[in-house]
Amino acid sequence: MIQYALKCSEGHSFDSWFQSAEAYDKLAAAGMVCCAVCGGSDVEKAVMTPRVRPARDAAAVPLPAKPPPESRKLSMPASAAEQALAELRRRIEENSDYVGRNFADEARRIHLGEAPERSIYGEARADEAKALAEEGVPVALLPFIPNRKTN
Structure with missing residues (x-):
C-alpha cells in the first residue's frame, strides 16, 4: 500500500491510499x-x-502534550468540508427512510405513485441509478456510504 498527497484543480488537498504506484497511475x-x-x-x-x-540511537525527542480527550476523537470532522458532509449525512439520515439495496425498486414505485411519497436513501448499482435517471426518476449520488441498517 502507498499513500499519496493529492490536490485537485480547485486547490483542495487530501490524502489517499493505493495498492501500488502502478495502481494509482x-x-x-x-x-x-x-x-x-x-x-x-x-x-x-x-x-x-x-x-x-x-536512527535507532538518535536522542529521544519528547512528544508534545496530548490534547484533551474531546479534541482527539477520531469521529470528529477535521475540516469545514468534513463538518458540512457530516451535517448533510445527519440531515439525510434524520429526514429520510433507509431502504437499503431496494433503493432502485422503491424509488421507481414512489415515482409511479405505487408507494407513498417520501424521501428515501439507500444503495443502487451504477446501472440501476442510470436507468432511474433515464426514466425521469429524480436521484442523486450521496458523497458518503450509508451505514448499514435493517429495513
Whole structure:
C-alpha cells in the first residue's frame, strides 16, 4: 500500500491510499481518482514529505502534550468540508427512510405513485441509478456510504 498527497484543480488537498504506484497511475489515467472534497476528476500528486525513521540511537525527542480527550476523537470532522458532509449525512439520515439495496425498486414505485411519497436513501448499482435517471426518476449520488441498517 502507498499513500499519496493529492490536490485537485480547485486547490483542495487530501490524502489517499493505493495498492501500488502502478495502481494509482492506472486509476488516474482512467480518470477514476476524484477529489475527496469537490468530486472533481482533475487530480494530481502533490509534493510530499518522505517519512524517514530516525536512527535507532538518535536522542529521544519528547512528544508534545496530548490534547484533551474531546479534541482527539477520531469521529470528529477535521475540516469545514468534513463538518458540512457530516451535517448533510445527519440531515439525510434524520429526514429520510433507509431502504437499503431496494433503493432502485422503491424509488421507481414512489415515482409511479405505487408507494407513498417520501424521501428515501439507500444503495443502487451504477446501472440501476442510470436507468432511474433515464426514466425521469429524480436521484442523486450521496458523497458518503450509508451505514448499514435493517429495513
